[in-house]
Amino acid sequence: MSDAGPLSIASLADGFDISRQAISKHLRVISDAGLAKCGRRGRETVWQLEQDGLAEARRYLQTVSKDWDDKLRRLKHFVESDS
Amino acid sequence: MSTAVSDRIEKQVLLRAPLSRVWQALTDSKEFGQWFGVRFDGPFKTGAPISGRIAPTTMDAKVAEMQKPYEGMAFNIMIDRIEPKNLFSFRWHPFAVDPKVDYSDEPTTLVAFSLKEVPEGVLLTVTESGFDKIPLDRRATAFASNEGGWSMQVTLIQKYVEKTA
Numbered sequence: 495m496s497d498a499g500p501l502s503i504a505s506l507a508d509g510f511d512i513s514r515q516a517i518s519k520h521l522r523v524i525s526d527a528g529l530a531k532c533g534r535r536g537r538e539t540v541w542q543l544e545q546d547g548l549a550e551a552r553r554y555l556q557t558v559s560k561d562w563d564d565k566l567r568r569l570k571h572f573v574e575s576d577s
Numbered sequence: 578m579s580t581a582v583s584d585r586i587e588k589q590v591l592l593r594a595p596l597s598r599v600w601q602a603l604t605d606s607k608e609f610g611q612w613f614g615v616r617f618d619g620p621f622k623t624g625a626p627i628s629g630r631i632a633p634t635t636m637d638a639k640v641a642e643m644q645k646p647y648e649g650m651a652f653n654i655m656i657d658r659i660e661p662k663n664l665f666s667f668r669w670h671p672f673a674v675d676p677k678v679d680y681s682d683e684p685t686t687l688v689a690f691s692l693k694e695v696p697e698g699v700l701l702t703v704t705e706s707g708f709d710k711i712p713l714d715r716r717a718t719a720f721a722s723n724e725g726g727w728s729m730q731v732t733l734i735q736k737y738v739e740k741t742a
Binding site for chain 1: 588590592599602603611613614701703705708709711716
């Protein structure tokens with residue numbers, strides 16, 4: 495989905511041994527997570543990733559990175575204090 | 578300082594403390610729990626799972642307030658390697674904070690602490706890897722639980738450390 499731009503469910507299903515209902519279900523999960531959106535192209539419903547896969551992976555890692563910064567500050571304070 | 582590619586995170590920090598002090602803070606489950614923010618049920622053992630509960634920090638009332646929503650949540654890790662005083666690693670489910678979800682079948686990331694003695698103390702390198710296996714919707718949860726939560730802590734902890742240094 496990320497390379498080809500907006501795709502209909504039919505074209506997403508094409509080449510996969512999986513039903514359109516199953517694909518719709520997966521798309522709803524991804525869409526609920528804010529990572530995909532649907533729109534219309536003529537009479538078709540098409541889907542697109544909300545973000546480029548790599549940008550999304552980077553954003554997630556930034557979240558984890560900040561979390562580690564916080565934890566390591568606490569470790570630093572913990573080992574460097576006198577007690 | 579950190580470098581990030583899509584699958585891993587690496588952090589380095591210089592700790593001005595003796596090697597044995599740092600090693601203990603990492604591998605003694607009570608001490609680890611104190612700075613990490615978890616109360617563990619027992620000691621860390623190579624290759625063994627260990628359970629615990631999230632326990633907000635006693636280091637700052639404001640930060641503790643923000644951690645409140647997660648207090649008491651189950652926190653389970655699988656200890657990987659304990660190689661004194663050199664390497665400590667474990668596996669966990671990052672941001673496993675939805676009480677309705679059973680994370681036990683989901684992929685884990687590997688967290689590895691490696692210690693290097695230097696003139697000023699200990700250079701600690703933390704590497705977390707395996708993120709490519711984490712499903713997309715789990716990553717979105719991480720953003721949501723991070724908003725106004727952990728990132729605020731960083732600022733407050735920094736202020737706290739500077740004040741008490």
